[in-house]
Amino acid sequence: MAESKNIQKKHTPWQPFAQLKPLMNASEAYYESSRCLFCYNAPCTLACPTAIDIPLFIRQINNGNVTGAAKTIYQSNYLGNTCGKVCPTEVLCEGACVFTKMNINALDIGRLQNFATNNAILTDQKFFEIPEENGKTVAVIGAGPAGIACACELRSEGYKVDIYEARNNPSGLALHGVAPYKITNEEALMEVEFLRKQFGFSVFYNKRITTQEDIESLEARYDAIFLGIGLGNSAEIKIKGEDKPGCIGATEFIEQIKLHPDGKPMAKKVIVLGGGNTAMDAASESARLGAEKVIVAYRRAKDEMKAYYFEYDLAKVTGVLGMFNIAPVEFVGESSVEGVKFIRTETVNGIFSTIPGSEFILDCDLVIKATGQLKQTSVIATIPGLEMDEAGRILVNQSSGQTMNLRYFAGGDAVNGGAEVVNAAAEGKIAGKGIHAFLTKL
Ligand SMILES: Cc1cc2nc3c(=O)[nH]c(=O)nc-3n(C[C@H](O)[C@H](O)[C@H](O)COP(=O)(O)OP(=O)(O)OC[C@H]3O[C@@H](n4cnc5c(N)ncnc54)[C@H](O)[C@@H]3O)c2cc1C
Ligand code: SF4
Known part of the structure; x- marks a missing residue:
């Protein structure tokens, strides 16, 4: 009897949401990073939507320069920690690793990425010099991955950035959608706070932009507006009994x-x-x-x-x-x-x-x-000149994120129809650069 009690004690309790990609310790990171072949024209980097220099940050980890590794990651992807946890790496960076062609396990790139970025967040590293404000202001609608990435990019060019978020917390679907065994709520929120402290954008919560008046008020106060509004509620199936509880x-x-x-x-x-x-x-x-x-x-x-x-x-x-x-x-x-x-x-x-x-x-x-999410067509319709495709996605110039109404830019799920956090992070950054190019020309 006493023996079985001891055995029970040794068992880890059932954790429904235990993390699929737990944090590596330093020995694991050292061992895993030493497996990298540092390929020329690295296929992992080519497969990453934010083009992180993966061989470089892995080499930095292996050399003990963990802070430098995090800097390499954040220079390409402002949501580096969130992406390391939630990216479908099996079909992105790790899926492209040359080891998979040799029937050897791909390098654990996502977890190495988290090893470096988590360390940077916990030690409150500052990687970016934020210049003096340049006198121009940008409103960002939505504090999801696309909006946050756009805000970081703009702050790094000296714009004053105000984010208007409908909910009472940031991170969008990375917080309230992504499965809890991929990322904890604390991790999703922690990275946005790390970025907010570093870049100094403002976030106004419980501020849903819905009406023509809201839009006109933003247009009167800001030089450009970024739409990172994502998608809407789950779509209806429209069959009998759909309104029943359950x-x-x-x-x-x-x-x-x-x-x-x-x-x-x-x-x-x-x-x-x-x-x-x-x-x-x-x-x-x-x-x-x-x-x-x-x-x-x-x-x-x-x-x-x-x-x-x-x-x-x-x-x-x-x-x-x-x-x-x-x-x-x-x-x-x-x-x-x-x-x-x-x-x-x-x-x-x-x-x-x-x-x-x-x-x-x-x-x-x-x-x-789970048959799809609605598009945010009503808010899009309040903005003059904005165009959508037949699937309700906002049409933009892919290289700048600029919409048909030239003061508006957009990125993330609202544009791509629903992809991954890493795509939203990439598109938010592209739009930030697009806004800078547009406002510099004016
Ligand atoms: C169930 C589910 C699971 C997922 N799992 C994964 C995964 O494992 N890995 C992965 O990489 N991706 C996953 N995704 C996709 C990923 O979460 C999204 O692609 C990503 O969050 C899109 O970022 P976004 O900023 O474009 O939009 P969102 O994350 O949707 O953020 C939009 C933000 O804008 C706010 N907003 C909307 N309208 C307004 C308005 N009018 N005024 C003010 N604020 C507004 C919203 O409240 C929200 O905070 C998942 C998605 C879902 C639905
Ligand atoms: S985990 Fe995501 S962000 Fe990181 S290298 Fe892979 S695809 Fe890119």
Whole structure:
């Protein structure tokens, strides 16, 4: 008896959101950095949307210059720490590592990046000289990765930058969307605070810019405006029963468990609708929180899912089941959702169709809709001259982030339709440079 108690004590308690990429210690970082071949024309750097000089920062870590490594990272990517934790490295830098072609594990680039940047944040390093204010001002709408990156770039050129954020905290989806086992709330917030202290931009919270008057007021006070507004709420499926309690959008579900955990027990049976990365996150999080059965239901075939293969694998190891070629037709139940009625589907000669008479019901007490996010079309429509494509993405000049209304610039999810934090960081920086070039010419 005494022996089994001791054994239990030695076990690490179940942590539903234990970090997938925990911080390396100095010995691990030294060992891992010594594996780098310092390739010429490094494929990892070419695969990074912010073009970090990866061989250089790895060499700096290996030489013991951890602060210099962090500087190398931040010079290319203002969200260096967040990206190290949340980037889908398997398809970016690490996916391009030459070792993968030799069937050897790729270098752990994301974790090495975190080793250096975390150290810089904790020791409050200052990497950038901020010049005297140059007399020009820029408003940034949205304190997500795109808005923060744009603000940093502009402050480094001496602009006064005010960020208007609808919520009461910064970081956007990096805080309230990205899975808690990839990054903790503290880590997401800590990097923005590190940047705010260093660059000196101002953030006004609980300031949603929505009306024509809000826009006119900004135009009267600022020389240029950056739109880093991201995407909107989860899209509706528009089928019967969608308004019943127990039916929730994936982004709202994830935000709830990350920012407002209410302590209620997790539903027992969960169905997640969709086949993208958000569906995998919502399913994995439900399973980790204790749901007994979690099914990801996708209307097309398994190999047509948009989710990265490793995100689906991650969901499967938490016990999530995948069901394919089934489409929801109704949410059933009396006062709340008790199940989803599906119809089977098929694709024959490239034509997708439902199979008549194949309906069936799967029981559940929670259904999570991960079938896309709405675009922020109403705020975009208040800005004269701004143009969107047919998918509701703001049209910009890709090399400057400038929109069709020349005083407005944009980047991140609102422009790319929903990509990764590293893309938002890259596009925010490009737009910051674009604004500087535009205001310098005036
Ligand atoms: C569930 C989920 C999981 C994800 N997981 C990952 C992942 O693992 N790795 C990864 O790299 N990426 C992930 N992403 C994508 C990533 O989070 C986004 O690409 C990135 O955050 C986009 O940055 P952004 O600044 O463009 O927009 P957001 O992060 O959405 O930030 C926009 C900000 O603008 C504010 N805002 C919006 N409208 C207004 C307004 N009118 N006035 C004032 N403020 C406004 C919002 O409150 C928000 O703070 C995930 C996304 C989701 C939905
Ligand atoms: S920012 Fe992301 S893609 Fe670029 S090197 Fe770092 S982890 Fe890799």
